[in-house]
C-alpha cells in the first residue's frame with residue numbers, strides 16, 4: 392500500500408492541518424497537546440514508512456512545512472523555559488528537569504557520547520555546537536555528565552537565544568567558564584572552525600535538504616581534517632518531524648555510523664569524520680562521500696538495554 396494511504400500518515404497529516412491553522416506556536420495547552428500527539432504518532436519504529444517513497448505532492452509539501460513548524464515551536468518552547476529557569480534564585484541548572492524533553496536530551500547526550508567514544512581515541516578538548524538555542528541542552532548534558540574538561544563553543548544565529556542561554560549557565564561556577572556563545576549564521580562562521588575536535592550540527596540548522604547540505608559543505612570546507620562531525624537525522628515516521636541526513640550528503644567525510652534509536656530519543660545520530668586526517672580516512676577521496684550507503688553497510692540489529700526493542704545501527708565499511 393502506498394505510504395500516503397497509510398492510516399498513520401493520514402493521522403499525521405490531520406495533525407499537521409490542525410497545527411498549521413494555529414494562530415501561534417508559542418507554548419499553550421492546545422499547542423502542547425497537538426505537538427504531544429504529533430510526537431507520539433511519529434515515535435513508533437515498527438512501521439515500514441519511508442518518506443522518500445512518498446510521491447503525493449501534497450503529503451511531501453505538508454511534511455516539509457511541518458518540519459519548519461516543529462522547528463519554530465521548538466524554538467519558542469526553549470525560549471519559554473529558558474526564561475522561566477533564569478528567573479530562579481539559585482542555579483537554573485538545578486531545575487532543568489522542568490523542561491518537558493530534558494530526559495530525551497539526557498538519553499541523546501549519552502548516545503552521542505557513546506558513539507563519539509567508539510570512534511575517537513582521545514577526549515575532545517574543544518567542541519562546537521551549531522544551533523545551540525536558548526536551551527543549549529546538548530552542550531550542557533555533555534559538559535555536566537560526560538566531558539568535564541571540555542570547552543563548548545555554542546553558535547546560534549539568534550542573539551536573543553544566546554542571551555538567554557548564557558544567562559542560564561552564568562550562575563554555574565563550572566559551566567560559566569566552559570560554555571562560550573557566538574552569534575552568527577553557520578554559513579558566516581569561517582575562521583576558527585578548524586580548531587574543534589568535534590562539531591555538532593543541530594537538527595534544526597538546515598530544515599530542508601538543500602540548506603542542510605549547504606551547511607555541511609560549509610563545515611567540510613572549514614573543519615580540520617580528521618575532525619568529527621555529529622549530525623541529527625530522522626528515520627521512518629520521525630522524518631515528518633526532522634530532516635533526513637543521508638550519508639551521501641556528506642561529501643568529503645567518512646561516514647562512521649548512522650544510529651536509529653527505537654525508544655523516545657526522536658533523532659537519529661550520524662557521526663562522520665572529515666577526510667584527510669592522520670587516522671586513516673583517505674584524503675584521496677576528498678570531494679566524494681567515502682562510503683555509499685547502499686551495498687556496503689552492514690546493518691546490525693542490536694538489543695538495547697530494555698531487551699526486546701531493537702535499535703538499528705548502520706556500520707559502514709569503506710569501499711575498497
Ligand SMILES: C[S@@+](CC[C@H](N)C(=O)[O-])C[C@H]1O[C@@H](n2cnc3c(N)ncnc32)[C@H](O)[C@@H]1O
Pocket residue numbers: 465466469521522523524525526527528529530546547548549552575576577578593595596597
Ligand atoms: C532550538 S535549538 C535546538 C538545539 C537544542 N537546544 C540542543 O541543545 O540540541 C536550534 C537553534 O538553531 C538555530 N539556528 C537555525 N539556523 C541556524 C543557522 N543557519 N546558523 C546558526 N544557528 C541556527 C536557531 O536559532 C535555534 O535557536
